[in-house]
Amino acid sequence: MKCIIIGLGTYGRVLVDELSALGHEVIAADNDASRVERVKDICDAVFQIEASDELALSMLPLKKVDVVIVAIGQNLGASVRVVALLKKLGVKHIYARANDYVHRNILQAFDIERILIPEERAARSLVRQMELGVRADLFRIDSKYCVFKFRIPERLIGLSPNDLHLYEEFHLKIIAIKKMKKVQNFIGIEYNDSEVVNVAKEDCILEADDELVCYGKESDFRTLCKLL
Numbered sequence: 001m002k003c004i005i006i007g008l009g010t011y012g013r014v015l016v017d018e019l020s021a022l023g024h025e026v027i028a029a030d031n032d033a034s035r036v037e038r039v040k041d042i043c044d045a046v047f048q049i050e051a052s053d054e055l056a057l058s059m060l061p062l063k064k065v066d067v068v069i070v071a072i073g074q075n076l077g078a079s080v081r082v083v084a085l086l087k088k089l090g091v092k093h094i095y096a097r098a099n100d101y102v103h104r105n106i107l108q109a110f111d112i113e114r115i116l117i118p119e120e121r122a123a124r125s126l127v128r129q130m131e132l133g134v135r136a137d138l139f140r141i142d143s144k145y146c147v148f149k150f151r152i153p154e155r156l157i158g159l160s161p162n163d164l165h166l167y168e169e170f171h172l173k174i175i176a177i178k179k180m181k182k183v184q185n186f187i188g189i190e191y192n193d194s195e196v197v198n199v200a201k202e203d204c205i206l207e208a209d210d211e212l213v214c215y216g217k218e219s220d221f222r223t224l225c226k227l228l
């Protein structure tokens with residue numbers, strides 16, 4: 001995938017890091033020279049421009065990428081103007097970060113492909129963890145079904161996935177297990193990393209720090225958490 005990220009604050013910088021690490025072609029733009037300098041070695045191209053200026057924005061290869069992400073958050077005026085200019089320049093796939101609900105409502109008028117509210121997602125994730133009592137990440141499929149990733153509770157350590165009977169009792173399907181392992185970098189320093197293991201392996205035993213990835217209804221997952 002090829003993408004342009006406009007705005008290299010904290011949110012934009014994380015997008016650059018993650019997308020580049022996954023092997024995507026990333027072009028980054030910001031009006032701050034120091035921010036551009038920090039990402040130049042991990043991007044395929046960088047531009048120090050004032051993106052709210054139409055002429056400067058048109059210098060980017062807008063028609064040669066799959067998506068343009070407007071990661072500007074705090075400056076509502078600049079964010080809205082950049083989105084408006086991208087629409088004017090004929091960009092079809094636009095994602096834009098919204099700082100709050102007012103910002104989101106304004107962006108909705110442009111009928112862009114996706115509006116991102118990272119602070120809302122982070123807050124919802126924290127509330128969900130506090131409510132469920134387990135460390136869990138959730139990816140919603142629709143209003144009922146989700147994919148969940150959660151840390152193995154202490155009482156399940158030493159069991160195999162088959163011992164849990166999650167599908168029979170809770171209608172939750174285990175789709176992956178992530179196990180932590182010690183790896184060594186090229187200078188000999190050890191650090192923790194994770195790998196996905198075969199769920200069907202008979203000798204697979206759940207250990208501390210393992211994570212289960214399951215698919216099912218959020219209501220069934222909540223029922224499971226109450227019993228854990």
